[in-house]
Amino acid sequence: MHPAETLELVLAMLGAVLVLHWLAERLRWPPSAALLIGGGALAFIPGVPLITLDPELVLVLFLPPLLVDGAWHTELVRFRRHLAGILSLAVGAVIFSTLVVAAVAHWLMPTLPWAACAALGAIVSPPDAVSARAVLQRVQLPRRLQALLEGESLLNDATGLVIFRFAVAATMGAGFQAGEVLGRFVLLVLGGVAIGLAVGALWVVIGRRLRNELLLIVMTVLVGWVAYLSGEALGVSGVVAAVTAGLVLGWQQHVIFSAAVRLRGTSFWQVLVFLLEASVFILIGISLRDILTRAGGLEAVAGELALPLLAIVLTLTLARFAWIFASDAVVALLRRMGIGREPPIGPACATVMGWAGMRGVVTLAAALTLPADFPQRDFMLLAAFGVILVTVLVQGSTLGLLIRWTGLRRTAEDEPPMDMTAAERAMMQAQLFAVERLARDEAGNLVHPQLLRRYTARATAGESFTGSDEERTAAIASHFDVIIGAVAAGREELVRLHRTHQIDNETLRSLELDLDLEELGAESAKA
Known part of the structure; x- marks a missing residue:
């Protein structure tokens, strides 16, 4: 052949x-x-x-x-x-x-x-x-x-x-x-x-x-x-x-x-x-x-x-x-x-x-x-x-x-000792402790208050969702749907700016990567 x-x-x-x-x-x-x-x-x-x-x-x-x-x-x-x-x-x-x-x-x-x-x-x-x-x-x-x-x-x-x-x-x-x-x-x-x-x-x-x-x-x-x-x-x-x-x-x-x-x-x-x-x-x-x-x-x-x-x-x-x-x-x-x-x-x-x-x-x-x-x-x-x-x-x-x-x-015996919610909470607490330490200068003064507020909000986000498990799941899904929608709007605006020659390919790709990572994070958290 x-x-x-x-x-x-x-x-x-x-x-x-x-x-x-x-x-x-x-x-x-x-x-x-x-x-x-x-x-x-x-x-x-x-x-x-x-x-x-x-x-x-x-x-x-x-x-x-x-x-x-x-x-x-x-x-x-x-x-x-x-x-x-x-x-x-x-x-x-x-x-x-x-x-x-x-x-x-x-x-x-x-x-x-x-x-x-x-x-x-x-x-x-x-x-x-x-x-x-x-x-x-x-x-x-x-x-x-x-x-x-x-x-x-x-x-x-x-x-x-x-x-x-x-x-x-x-x-x-x-x-x-x-x-x-x-x-x-x-x-x-x-x-x-x-x-x-x-x-x-x-x-x-x-x-x-x-x-x-x-x-x-x-x-x-x-x-x-x-x-x-x-x-x-x-x-x-x-x-x-x-x-x-x-x-x-x-x-x-x-x-x-x-x-x-x-x-x-x-x-x-x-x-x-x-x-x-x-x-x-x-x-x-x-x-x-x-x-x-x-x-x-x-x-x-x-x-x-x-x-x-x-x-x-x-x-x-x-x-x-x-x-x-x-x-x-x-x-x-x-x-x-x-x-x-x-x-x-x-x-x-x-x-x-x-x-x-x-x-x-x-x-x-x-x-x-x-x-x-x-x-x-x-x-x-x-x-x-x-x-x-x-x-x-x-x-x-x-x-x-x-x-x-x-x-x-799968039964309860098949599941690990810590479920995903508890693991996520532990992960976010570790991130918050790190930000509280790293966001201060050698004298202990807070130099990055925005980061501290951001990670504090992330670590305590789950507490704002109340009600039954089904209601909490629906509320959390709705929360991340808003984020996904905002990402879609941001991507649409970037494409418009690129198509009208206001930004170049490098700018588009760099900002689009940020949006992609944000969307992936939101979809993963929603799932």
Whole structure:
């Protein structure tokens, strides 16, 4: 394909992303489902070239920044608190699902070597971080359940990829022992953690000294790729390295970033993540044509492989439910014996957790890396795509309905000790104390009375709103509506002055930034 045609195809794909995302919002579908279906439909449009994904490029291009983004927003305290449950899902559930799928695959195809069956299990077993994030950000779950699912999605790729590589090597004649796999897995994980911590620490050191805002934002964006590629180059888990670096960034960014860097960087990062996530799903859909071509066409798939594919999907789903409910039963038993502090999550949470096992880019990329002469390679490619299709379209689309049906909601136990109102009051009091100290000269004379009045009014503003919670909320909303309206009037006047050549671009942009920050503050306070 000519480079210009490649560029045209990429631009067309981005245009399709916008249209499909807008359509998903209108139809109240998960965007991932609409992009997957749309990508599959686009692949069969006459004249669209056959697209073959490079699996290594897909993993390196998309996975590191998306893993860092997930880790960036992970609450580290809850992650550490629920680490045992997260590891049960990210390691135990993946290994168990791999074994169950391998057994069913060998039953369906007795001539398929056990190692190849294990490779298939490792391909389809780990839920995907991108798919999980695309769905979880649209629903509200109890914080413990959300922490478990988010933590699982960050770590389980490492488990699946390690098992997959050993299983492929064994199938191709290398051979391995269980003890070797366990030792290698521990080494890969610990090495990945070390690399991630080193890259994160280097980012902290440089970030404290770097004064150029754009360079700091660019450096932050590159951290995920640096950690991932460094880990892979040194023979450890690049996935764990990227996740660890992301956790460091998320924890330290509050003290490293200035307000300007945080505003600009967050905006840029949100656009980048949106484009990467959307591109992943539409590329998976577009790859359907290539996969069907390898398997001999849609008729061959429907006639010969439909039942085996359905069996793999059902097995994978049931295996996840079996592990989660069995693990919760063990937790309950240990709790009765006085062992362990965490209570069981209960049937409702276990049901939602079992259903929240969407697969995505890692599953497809792993399947595409299978050697050309690997036994039943075409079937495994179809199984990977079928699992992605079913879990994203069926589970991802109905997860919200299941949450409402089970009645899951955040309770008082899910909330932090201090609510937002109390935290805001404490913040404003700290600001007022600082102004009272800083607004005076060395002799103690007040030299900035306007600032003191302003911060005193802010710190005591909440006391002027009386009545019930609903009345206070309405009064506060009305208060900030006035501010937002005043900002709009000020912006309109600035534009008028600029259009009549009374102020230049620099003046417009400087004053407009002040208005933008004031509007953002008012909208945030109103929300």
